Amino acid sequence: xxxxxxxxxxxxxxxxxxxxxxxxxxxxxxxxxxxxxxxxxxxxxxxxxxxxxxxxxxxxxxxxxxxxxxxxxxxxxxxxxxxxxxxxxxxxxxxxxxxxxxxxxxxxxxxx
Amino acid sequence: xxxxxxxxxxxxxxxxxxxxxxxxxxxxxxxxxxxxxxxxxxxxxxxxxxxxxxxxxxxxxxxxxxxxxxxxxxxxxxxxxxxxxxxxxxxxxxxxxxxxxxxxxxxxxxxx
Numbered sequence: 001x002x003x004x005x006x007x008x009x010x011x012x013x014x015x016x017x018x019x020x021x022x023x024x025x026x027x028x029x030x031x032x033x034x035x036x037x038x039x040x041x042x043x044x045x046x047x048x049x050x051x052x053x054x055x056x057x058x059x060x061x062x063x064x065x066x067x068x069x070x071x072x073x074x075x076x077x078x079x080x081x082x083x084x085x086x087x088x089x090x091x092x093x094x095x096x097x098x099x100x101x102x103x104x105x106x107x108x109x110x111x112x
Numbered sequence: 113x114x115x116x117x118x119x120x121x122x123x124x125x126x127x128x129x130x131x132x133x134x135x136x137x138x139x140x141x142x143x144x145x146x147x148x149x150x151x152x153x154x155x156x157x158x159x160x161x162x163x164x165x166x167x168x169x170x171x172x173x174x175x176x177x178x179x180x181x182x183x184x185x186x187x188x189x190x191x192x193x194x195x196x197x198x199x200x201x202x203x204x205x206x207x208x209x210x211x212x213x214x215x216x217x218x219x220x221x222x223x224x
Contacts, residue, residue, distance in 0.1 A: 004154070034212060043116070043203050043215030044155070089154050098143055098210055099168055102154030 006103035019077040023090030030092040038087045114138040116216035130192035133219045137206030147203040
Protein backbone atom coordinates (compact mmCIF):
# COMPACT_ATOMS: atom_id res chain seq x y z
CA UNK A 1 0.00 0.00 0.00
CA UNK A 2 1.83 3.06 -1.30
CA UNK A 3 0.64 5.92 0.94
CA UNK A 4 2.83 8.53 -0.77
CA UNK A 5 3.03 8.47 -4.55
CA UNK A 6 5.15 10.30 -7.05
CA UNK A 7 3.71 9.22 -10.36
CA UNK A 8 6.36 10.77 -12.58
CA UNK A 9 9.60 8.77 -12.47
CA UNK A 10 11.40 11.47 -14.43
CA UNK A 11 11.09 15.07 -15.57
CA UNK A 12 13.20 17.07 -17.98
CA UNK A 13 13.18 20.89 -17.89
CA UNK A 14 15.13 23.56 -19.67
CA UNK A 15 17.46 25.73 -17.61
CA UNK A 16 15.76 28.93 -16.47
CA UNK A 17 12.25 27.50 -16.73
CA UNK A 18 9.99 26.32 -13.91
CA UNK A 19 10.20 22.74 -12.63
CA UNK A 20 7.06 21.32 -11.03
CA UNK A 21 7.26 18.04 -9.15
CA UNK A 22 4.07 16.43 -7.92
CA UNK A 23 3.19 14.17 -5.01
CA UNK A 24 -0.07 12.54 -3.90
CA UNK A 25 -0.89 10.93 -0.58
CA UNK A 26 -3.72 8.76 0.65
CA UNK A 27 -3.50 8.91 4.46
CA UNK A 28 -5.49 11.82 5.91
CA UNK A 29 -3.53 11.47 9.17
CA UNK A 30 -0.44 12.98 7.54
CA UNK A 31 0.03 16.52 8.78
CA UNK A 32 3.58 17.42 7.81
CA UNK A 33 5.22 17.09 4.42
CA UNK A 34 8.82 17.37 3.31
CA UNK A 35 10.84 17.38 0.14
CA UNK A 36 14.31 15.84 0.00
CA UNK A 37 16.85 16.06 -2.79
CA UNK A 38 19.29 13.26 -3.53
CA UNK A 39 22.44 13.26 -5.63
CA UNK A 40 24.03 9.94 -6.71
CA UNK A 41 26.17 8.29 -4.02
CA UNK A 42 24.90 10.71 -1.37
CA UNK A 43 22.15 10.58 1.22
CA UNK A 44 18.97 12.65 0.81
CA UNK A 45 19.23 16.27 1.94
CA UNK A 46 16.30 18.21 3.34
CA UNK A 47 14.98 20.89 1.00
CA UNK A 48 11.71 22.36 2.25
CA UNK A 49 8.68 21.38 4.32
CA UNK A 50 5.09 22.41 4.92
CA UNK A 51 2.64 21.89 7.74
CA UNK A 52 -0.94 20.94 7.01
CA UNK A 53 -2.14 24.22 8.50
CA UNK A 54 -0.55 26.05 5.58
CA UNK A 55 -1.10 25.86 1.84
CA UNK A 56 2.17 27.39 0.72
CA UNK A 57 5.74 27.68 1.92
CA UNK A 58 8.48 29.50 0.07
CA UNK A 59 12.26 29.41 0.43
CA UNK A 60 14.22 31.20 -2.24
CA UNK A 61 13.73 29.45 -5.57
CA UNK A 62 11.72 26.66 -3.94
CA UNK A 63 8.00 26.77 -3.15
CA UNK A 64 5.85 23.94 -1.88
CA UNK A 65 2.08 24.01 -2.33
CA UNK A 66 -0.33 21.83 -0.37
CA UNK A 67 -3.90 21.04 -1.42
CA UNK A 68 -5.37 19.07 1.48
CA UNK A 69 -8.73 18.44 -0.12
CA UNK A 70 -7.01 16.81 -3.08
CA UNK A 71 -4.32 15.21 -0.92
CA UNK A 72 -1.75 16.66 -3.29
CA UNK A 73 1.40 18.66 -2.93
CA UNK A 74 3.82 20.08 -5.42
CA UNK A 75 7.32 21.51 -5.42
CA UNK A 76 8.06 24.44 -7.72
CA UNK A 77 11.62 25.39 -8.58
CA UNK A 78 12.05 28.65 -10.42
CA UNK A 79 14.28 29.38 -12.18
CA UNK A 80 15.66 25.88 -12.64
CA UNK A 81 19.44 25.53 -12.59
CA UNK A 82 21.74 22.70 -13.75
CA UNK A 83 22.65 21.97 -10.11
CA UNK A 84 19.01 21.13 -9.45
CA UNK A 85 19.42 17.91 -11.45
CA UNK A 86 18.83 15.19 -8.84
CA UNK A 87 16.22 12.78 -7.55
CA UNK A 88 13.52 14.48 -5.49
CA UNK A 89 11.61 12.58 -2.80
CA UNK A 90 8.35 13.65 -1.25
CA UNK A 91 7.83 12.47 2.34
CA UNK A 92 4.97 12.66 4.85
CA UNK A 93 4.64 12.33 8.59
CA UNK A 94 1.68 11.70 10.90
CA UNK A 95 0.89 14.07 13.78
CA UNK A 96 3.01 13.24 16.83
CA UNK A 97 5.11 10.72 14.94
CA UNK A 98 8.64 11.01 13.59
CA UNK A 99 8.51 8.22 11.03
CA UNK A 100 8.68 9.50 7.44
CA UNK A 101 6.87 7.76 4.59
CA UNK A 102 8.57 8.43 1.27
CA UNK A 103 7.38 8.47 -2.30
CA UNK A 104 9.25 6.64 -5.05
CA UNK A 105 11.12 9.74 -6.20
CA UNK A 106 11.25 11.80 -9.40
CA UNK A 107 14.49 12.22 -11.32
CA UNK A 108 14.75 15.86 -12.45
CA UNK A 109 17.11 16.72 -15.28
CA UNK A 110 17.80 20.36 -16.10
CA UNK A 111 18.98 20.82 -19.67
CA UNK A 112 21.21 23.75 -20.64
CA UNK B 113 28.99 21.45 9.69
CA UNK B 114 27.81 18.39 11.66
CA UNK B 115 27.07 15.32 9.57
CA UNK B 116 25.82 11.80 9.98
CA UNK B 117 28.69 9.39 9.40
CA UNK B 118 28.28 5.89 7.96
CA UNK B 119 30.70 3.12 7.14
CA UNK B 120 31.49 1.33 5.01
CA UNK B 121 30.32 3.28 1.97
CA UNK B 122 30.24 0.14 -0.17
CA UNK B 123 30.01 -3.53 0.73
CA UNK B 124 30.01 -6.57 -1.51
CA UNK B 125 29.26 -9.91 0.07
CA UNK B 126 28.14 -13.37 -0.88
CA UNK B 127 24.75 -14.66 0.11
CA UNK B 128 24.60 -16.41 3.49
CA UNK B 129 27.42 -14.24 4.83
CA UNK B 130 27.03 -11.76 7.69
CA UNK B 131 27.36 -8.01 7.16
CA UNK B 132 27.33 -5.06 9.52
CA UNK B 133 26.90 -1.34 8.97
CA UNK B 134 27.83 1.45 11.35
CA UNK B 135 26.28 4.88 11.88
CA UNK B 136 27.34 7.85 14.00
CA UNK B 137 24.55 10.45 14.23
CA UNK B 138 24.88 14.18 14.64
CA UNK B 139 25.91 14.99 18.20
CA UNK B 140 22.90 15.66 20.42
CA UNK B 141 20.40 13.93 18.16
CA UNK B 142 18.51 11.48 20.34
CA UNK B 143 16.56 9.90 17.50
CA UNK B 144 18.29 7.61 15.02
CA UNK B 145 16.77 5.88 12.02
CA UNK B 146 17.85 3.11 9.67
CA UNK B 147 16.26 3.12 6.21
CA UNK B 148 16.59 0.78 3.26
CA UNK B 149 16.31 2.16 -0.26
CA UNK B 150 15.87 -0.28 -3.08
CA UNK B 151 16.77 1.05 -6.52
CA UNK B 152 13.88 2.98 -8.04
CA UNK B 153 12.02 3.29 -4.74
CA UNK B 154 11.98 5.70 -1.84
CA UNK B 155 13.65 5.01 1.51
CA UNK B 156 11.70 2.68 3.79
CA UNK B 157 12.12 2.81 7.57
CA UNK B 158 13.60 -0.34 9.08
CA UNK B 159 14.10 0.75 12.69
CA UNK B 160 13.88 3.89 14.80
CA UNK B 161 15.71 4.48 18.08
CA UNK B 162 15.01 7.03 20.76
CA UNK B 163 18.28 7.13 22.69
CA UNK B 164 19.07 3.42 23.22
CA UNK B 165 15.47 2.20 22.97
CA UNK B 166 13.75 0.86 19.87
CA UNK B 167 10.65 2.92 19.07
CA UNK B 168 9.60 1.28 15.82
CA UNK B 169 10.97 -1.89 14.22
CA UNK B 170 7.75 -3.03 12.58
CA UNK B 171 9.37 -3.24 9.11
CA UNK B 172 12.60 -4.90 10.25
CA UNK B 173 12.91 -8.54 9.07
CA UNK B 174 13.79 -9.81 12.50
CA UNK B 175 14.73 -13.31 11.39
CA UNK B 176 17.87 -11.96 9.76
CA UNK B 177 18.22 -8.28 10.68
CA UNK B 178 19.23 -6.82 14.02
CA UNK B 179 20.02 -3.31 15.18
CA UNK B 180 21.47 -1.90 18.34
CA UNK B 181 22.36 1.45 19.86
CA UNK B 182 23.84 0.35 23.14
CA UNK B 183 24.97 3.71 24.54
CA UNK B 184 22.39 5.82 22.79
CA UNK B 185 24.94 7.32 20.42
CA UNK B 186 26.24 5.29 17.47
CA UNK B 187 24.40 2.33 16.04
CA UNK B 188 25.05 -0.92 14.19
CA UNK B 189 22.74 -2.69 11.74
CA UNK B 190 23.51 -6.34 11.06
CA UNK B 191 22.24 -8.81 8.48
CA UNK B 192 22.85 -12.53 8.98
CA UNK B 193 22.58 -14.34 6.66
CA UNK B 194 22.50 -11.94 3.73
CA UNK B 195 20.19 -12.79 0.82
CA UNK B 196 20.22 -11.60 -2.79
CA UNK B 197 17.15 -9.43 -2.14
CA UNK B 198 19.01 -7.47 0.51
CA UNK B 199 21.01 -5.61 -2.14
CA UNK B 200 20.10 -1.96 -1.55
CA UNK B 201 21.30 1.34 -0.11
CA UNK B 202 21.16 1.40 3.68
CA UNK B 203 20.69 4.92 4.99
CA UNK B 204 21.09 6.20 8.51
CA UNK B 205 19.44 9.42 9.65
CA UNK B 206 19.18 11.36 12.89
CA UNK B 207 16.98 14.11 14.21
CA UNK B 208 16.48 16.33 17.23
CA UNK B 209 12.92 15.79 18.33
CA UNK B 210 10.38 16.11 15.53
CA UNK B 211 12.59 18.32 13.41
CA UNK B 212 13.76 17.29 9.97
CA UNK B 213 15.91 14.20 9.62
CA UNK B 214 19.50 14.48 8.46
CA UNK B 215 20.79 11.59 6.38
CA UNK B 216 24.22 10.06 6.09
CA UNK B 217 25.80 9.12 2.73
CA UNK B 218 24.56 5.54 3.00
CA UNK B 219 26.11 2.10 2.58
CA UNK B 220 25.52 0.43 -0.77
CA UNK B 221 25.25 -3.32 -0.25
CA UNK B 222 25.60 -5.80 -3.09
CA UNK B 223 24.86 -9.44 -2.33
CA UNK B 224 26.23 -11.92 -4.89
